[in-house]
Amino acid sequence: AQKVTQAQTEISVVEKEDVTLDCVYETRDTTYYLFWYKQPPSGELVFLIRRNSFDEQNEISGRYSWNFQKSTSSFNFTITASQVVDSAVYFCALKSNFGNEKLTFGTGTRLTIIP
Amino acid sequence: DTGVSQDPRHKITKRGQNVTFRCDPISEHNRLYWYRQTLGQGPEFLTYFQNEAQLEKSRLLSDRFSAERPKGSFSTLEIQRTEQGDSAMYLCASSPLGVAATTGELFFGEGSRLTVL
Numbered sequence: 001a002q003k004v005t006q007a008q009t010e011i012s013v014v015e016k017e018d019v020t021l022d023c024v025y026e027t028r029d030t031t032y033y034l035f036w037y038k039q040p041p042s043g044e045l046v047f048l049i050r051r052n053s054f055d056e057q058n059e060i061s062g063r064y065s066w067n068f069q070k071s072t073s074s075f076n077f078t079i080t081a082s083q084v085v086d087s088a089v090y091f092c093a094l095k096s097n098f099g100n101e102k103l104t105f106g107t108g109t110r111l112t113i114i115p
Numbered sequence: 116d117t118g119v120s121q122d123p124r125h126k127i128t129k130r131g132q133n134v135t136f137r138c139d140p141i142s143e144h145n146r147l148y149w150y151r152q153t154l155g156q157g158p159e160f161l162t163y164f165q166n167e168a169q170l171e172k173s174r175l176l177s178d179r180f181s182a183e184r185p186k187g188s189f190s191t192l193e194i195q196r197t198e199q200g201d202s203a204m205y206l207c208a209s210s211p212l213g214v215a216a217t218t219g220e221l222f223f224g225e226g227s228r229l230t231v232l
Contacts, residue, residue: 105157
């Protein structure tokens with residue numbers, strides 16, 4: 001069975017602070033994909049990144065960075081110099097590389113950036 | 116290019132009634148997905164179509180639920196004999212290829228919120 005745990009239910013930080021959202025996953029598959037999605041108040045989920053399990057390079061995109069550590073089954077997301085527009089619910093998700101198209105999502109972390 | 120559109124955005128119904136939701140994917144996206152999201156939870160996979168073929172169904176999709184994509188374009192999700200536990204946001208997503216291809220990005224609509232009284 002696959003499982004994604006986002007232990008932080010809610011986080012609030014003051015604008016311009018850095019913030020890290022944690023994601024821990026469980027899977028028996030040897031190859032898999034990990035994702036982060038953002039859900040702003042309007043409701044539609046917005047894709048941020050996909051990572052293959054065989055590629056452990058960290059990635060940076062502007063103020064966003066992702067730290068994938070297979071040894072600890074974690075795929076953490078850091079926002080640097082946070083802005084009010086970053087306020088949203090962030091979901092981590094997992095997909096097996098075999099067969100199905102199903103994404104297994106975590107319960108999400110609600111991030112509030114205080115101006 | 117418009118995004119994924121869903122209709123209606125909100126639906127309030129009484130227990131036992133049938134409801135139908137429609138999803139119009141981004142044109143030329145041959146993959147279409149339905150997810151359900153309850154308050155405070157992440158989306159849960161319901162079903163997936165490649166063109167008009169329904170290739171995957173979750174155990175969450177009881178026999179009261181049926182999804183179709185008759186011409187490989189728009190899709191409908193019908194819930195018969197609604198129960199209060201069906202209250203949720205029903206999300207539709209589309210993609211040009213599967214999540215294992217290219218970026219794996221799914222394009223989500225804004226969802227259809229169902230309230231069963």
